[in-house]
Amino acid sequence: MLSEINNVFARRESNVRSYCRSFPVVFDKAEGSHIWDESGQQYIDFFAGAGALNYGHNNPEMRDKLIEYLTLSSISHSLDLHTAAKQSFLELFESSVLRPRQLPHKVMFSGPTGTNAVESALKIARVATGRQRIAAFTNGFHGMTLGALAATGNSYNRAGAGCNLPDVDRYPFDGYLGKDVNTVDLIARLIDDPSSGYDAPAAFLLETIQAEGGVNAASSEWLQSLAKLAKRVGALIIVDDIQVGCGRTGDFFSFEMADIQPDLVCLSKSISGYGLPMALVLINPEIDALQPGQHNGTFRGNNLAFVTASHALSYWQDNAFSTAIKQRTEQTTTALDGIVAMSGGEFKRRGRGMIQGLVCPSADIANAISETAFRHGLIIETCGAYGEVVKLLPALNIPSDVLAQGLSILKDCSLANTTIGQAITG
Amino acid sequence: MLSEINNVFARRESNVRSYCRSFPVVFDKAEGSHIWDESGQQYIDFFAGAGALNYGHNNPEMRDKLIEYLTLSSISHSLDLHTAAKQSFLELFESSVLRPRQLPHKVMFSGPTGTNAVESALKIARVATGRQRIAAFTNGFHGMTLGALAATGNSYNRAGAGCNLPDVDRYPFDGYLGKDVNTVDLIARLIDDPSSGYDAPAAFLLETIQAEGGVNAASSEWLQSLAKLAKRVGALIIVDDIQVGCGRTGDFFSFEMADIQPDLVCLSKSISGYGLPMALVLINPEIDALQPGQHNGTFRGNNLAFVTASHALSYWQDNAFSTAIKQRTEQTTTALDGIVAMSGGEFKRRGRGMIQGLVCPSADIANAISETAFRHGLIIETCGAYGEVVKLLPALNIPSDVLAQGLSILKDCSLANTTIGQAITG
């Protein structure tokens, strides 16, 4: 625990700091799916940098590449200049990701945060279509800068803008009106109705699985019908694959199972593989509309990230990694279904691939589970409109036994927070 | 030069890429103020990562710290959790920067790009004051995400938004109405006049030296009168010290010479010391208005950057570095004044500290100088409303002889582009 004396965080860090309040220790070391605090206490990490550590902490092969790169005085910072490290990354990204999926897309290095990638995609969509409004979805989460924030559902975050957040239409996500309703029908009706007040947007911006919004997974059918509608009304599809891309669902992109081809894809978080700041936008060349230098930024050439990102792509040269992710997914699903069953239906399970949510009866219970888990050596966060969902986001290469260990802690902490569990321990 | 065959940049990188078009080689290695391309060609770097490399490329002491940190499996990615590396940085920043300058400010890690820092500062200013409009200045440059872009003067960049950029009032910067006019008088009149259409803003957002805008340096008097006006009308002062902070002017902050205390300060670029993505906002604790988690982001805990940033702060523990910067400044100024004199007044000099501009009669001439310089082994960029200013932005620790060498190349390339120079060579 943090000593009250000489606590520079309390003294000098802004009030806006957040996760560190839930996990009030000072972390020091990390390897794979483990993390240690200053006192040597070990934790299993089911949070994984909010999805930025799909390949675990301090992946040893990436670390070796990094150290080698640094040692050779290879260029570290390069704006958007050509560098050998960037060239390697682009070539590998082309051969491992784009070509096998027949994606003609160009790559834009947008500035190394997810919100920069979303902002870039919005700009391209608006300039390319000449339309101003963006269609976003209930419970969507896209970032904290003004353009991305306007498309974010969370009212607490939006209130942080302190100003008008313009030019966004908000539609119900898949499942929002009940599982029997395809909300795309309503969206289509609103857009087709010339008197509804809704016009065809520049683009639909969506996560295929809403992570912060509560682990809401869209179905393939919904994604396909949305893509079809977009095409019909001249709107683009922007998939914000920042949290659920880079293998989180078992495929490299989260939308592969739906067999759609988005016009724009935002990647960040795990794209560098090592948790280093990096983000990019994939752009269908037909709408590569920004002029040279029209969007810029200092850290678009983070070569250390290119080095680790290039190594991360080696995971995608065959199906082995995908297969392993699917095994972990099965293990996770089985465990969660067990918890749900043992809870007598008080909990529910949600999600797809290695992003799953345990939906609790209340935010209080979800928080209690997260807090108890932390005391028992498991780092796990909550999400959802009310914070009522415990979100499982382990590294994709978490060893099966560590995963089992974490799931076991989660089971104990969850069941202790059921009505029966409370009655016993209360 | 880049081979046309198998050029992955042309094939797969977005049209928006820019600097790489001016310097069309593949860079590979870098040390201090030198950089090498794939073919082994060496260049002197007067661009320094657009101000992100104030301590030079691959600073060897920082590199050693980085390698040590990596080797020990210290935590690399940590969201906004407490880490030992972040704690070190905060403690050193407090003792080396904040305390000696009696700044009570809190530190917000805003997301590791300059535009994230600006967006954060704007949010805080709006929430803290309850006002929506931000006052920005002619020729100001603040970033490419929607909120920061709205405050950016450049029309080419703003056109990239493809939508409305709201809630900004634009005022003339120091000198815009001629050197005898203190534009703060006009600003005060507009704000005081209840029928002018201008209301008191949430904040004035400014660079003390407009870098992209053409190396326009505000005077101490102007900054002081603006600070006074802001205080009187209940507006905050946000100094965007992203490009000209971190020692660029000889002091750590660019506003120290004016003896003002901004409510909010944005730092990025050279704050990590090594060109790694990092940004922060300094916040007067009285207006630390965002609630926990109201602004967030994945890469706010870039521990590799904290490690190098901590080392960079060692430069500020006594006056030696400041003194050295002032010597380099004198060397630069003398050289530029020489060029101006030899040009028969066709060029002019502008700037302060180690950001100086050679103002050319036209953008064509500025571009010609930059291009010729590159062919002669000097990387130097242009800026200004029309791109008419050659901007000198070398590393602050550039050895005197390398600086001399670069200035000599610049002199030759510049004079070759005067009327007389053209007459001789033309």
Added chain:
Amino acid sequence: MLSEINNVFARRESNVRSYCRSFPVVFDKAEGSHIWDESGQQYIDFFAGAGALNYGHNNPEMRDKLIEYLTLSSISHSLDLHTAAKQSFLELFESSVLRPRQLPHKVMFSGPTGTNAVESALKIARVATGRQRIAAFTNGFHGMTLGALAATGNSYNRAGAGCNLPDVDRYPFDGYLGKDVNTVDLIARLIDDPSSGYDAPAAFLLETIQAEGGVNAASSEWLQSLAKLAKRVGALIIVDDIQVGCGRTGDFFSFEMADIQPDLVCLSKSISGYGLPMALVLINPEIDALQPGQHNGTFRGNNLAFVTASHALSYWQDNAFSTAIKQRTEQTTTALDGIVAMSGGEFKRRGRGMIQGLVCPSADIANAISETAFRHGLIIETCGAYGEVVKLLPALNIPSDVLAQGLSILKDCSLANTTIGQAITG
């Protein structure tokens, strides 16, 4: 028909003129529910100034009052000064309308067009609540100035703004999601969900019967549930009763049947009784938030309108007029149901009171009916998202035989445009 030679309308009137294109004659005289063109051709008027002539054209008693007022040199134009004519109107409005309905509301003369009244109501709602966003409904129609236009559904009209139309959320009106769905449930869910992207608005702005939007009548239950929701979330209710107030539904206000008390009510069109420009906003005194002079306008004191408006209020001193309207409504409904039946279900009937719509299979058919009717001496317009609804809007005091005559023409023109009718005449 208009002579091509010397047609000053074509030569000098703006392209935006519209109704005159559907009824291309020059009108000259009018009495009650009849109107004559220059050639002496008589028409029955089922359009009634788009609802501005509920008491018929040139109501003789009002005309006499007007002539008397003019003859006496009573004041005609008075800005917002006190005048005897305004005093009379206010006293009568209080005694005939407000007191009997226990409405504590204040009266604001907003400027004499409906859109001015809507703009005023929006301003009051925003200032009173401190919230910026207004909730408007699919197919709503509220006016052509920027604030009102932002709340208007029609995309053709909104495109006329040529700019961003901000600060409106759009919800589905009663019946939009099918007759079994109470859309207020969805609205409540979106507002209650802190992550939906929808926040509680300053006000809900609605017509109880959407006139331009296609004669869509909200049910009492829907209005009540909306009023309840508004109260719960701190939002105001603004009823735009411009087209369907002033007796159109049988009661003075259209919302009386639902027994709700809106915070703000907009009246215009028939409030003057004689088709003279006049508009007002009723304001619950608790939210009478605009300061003296904060909203102004030159023609708020149209005393000629006060004179005729005062006389119009005499219709509301007992129930006789209401009863008569209900009889006309029955006559209209019966006739329309007959048309629907005879059409074999190709047409449908919609509406309430003396605003009814004959829903046609297409806009082409609706237009054909309107055109044919005009040739047969009946003026009747179309409305709806696609212009697919023939809208009946006769004067409320139309003599029963004239109503019958008009309905008979409508029947003939409608049936001629059914499939069978077309087959016969085709």
Added chain:
Amino acid sequence: MLSEINNVFARRESNVRSYCRSFPVVFDKAEGSHIWDESGQQYIDFFAGAGALNYGHNNPEMRDKLIEYLTLSSISHSLDLHTAAKQSFLELFESSVLRPRQLPHKVMFSGPTGTNAVESALKIARVATGRQRIAAFTNGFHGMTLGALAATGNSYNRAGAGCNLPDVDRYPFDGYLGKDVNTVDLIARLIDDPSSGYDAPAAFLLETIQAEGGVNAASSEWLQSLAKLAKRVGALIIVDDIQVGCGRTGDFFSFEMADIQPDLVCLSKSISGYGLPMALVLINPEIDALQPGQHNGTFRGNNLAFVTASHALSYWQDNAFSTAIKQRTEQTTTALDGIVAMSGGEFKRRGRGMIQGLVCPSADIANAISETAFRHGLIIETCGAYGEVVKLLPALNIPSDVLAQGLSILKDCSLANTTIGQAITG
């Protein structure tokens, strides 16, 4: 004075009412430049309906035409249908106003308030140019609906919006930076500078004499240089001639003396001649960009106003009226210059034609003059950013002796409020 008992205005009129607070009596009759309250007290009217009564109250010839029109059951309300009365007006407007000035403009009946006309002009300018931003001026006043309000300088009025007022750039009006500065030079510089943050607007919206803003008259040179700039940068000129058109300056349009041809002209107030609600926009046919029905409104066909407006045009068939106005102007100017001289320079005179301002040392003094004048039988209002200007706006056909009488009252009341006057009476 208004009895406290049974004061329906206090009881039922909204708090926003304003002029009636300055002149707290109930007015009853009016003829020419005189007005009487209920008690029979007579006042000379130097306010003239804020410029809506250029031809005086209840002009007897217009009244006769009105009564005749009403008696004949001619059509009163006609939406935008063709009527004989509208045809007459258009033909006379063409022959008396447009043709003699070689104006090719089309006429749009925008809805019968000035703000409707301004909103229409803004829409046309935006749609015709494809640009969103409007350039407005310090101290400009254009109306109270959202689009027009955004262009209005007055902060008290703008605060009444309760929301964001977007898409307006604000420039200094003629004289704002001192009489030696042509502010068009600054405007040109800002627009030409691609990095100033100011882009070429859709249109410049201006009053040639800012009435509410304090009787600030632009010079011909300024207007010409602005028109030239507008043409160069592809922006339109919109002259809001609502208060100072229709003869106020001696010519029909206020801009005639500058020999410029605006693309759009807004007229209202005195266009009907009798104070009846009417407004129109003149549109250069090359930019007549709104589609049929894209802007609409119920009261665009106020035929009573067409009747009196047609008669008003008879004043403009030769130069007699212009000449008479110039005589009255001279009489007024001489009297005001006398007051200024006698005040020892405490007052100043401003204005052009029959809109003149007596600039007082403070708003308190201006208010005191207006209040005292009212007690002495003269109605006169204040204007300006602080309300510091007493504004003379008599009817244009005010008899010379009545004008003299009013000016004499004004002289006495003004001088009583000079330092010396106060010393004597104080």
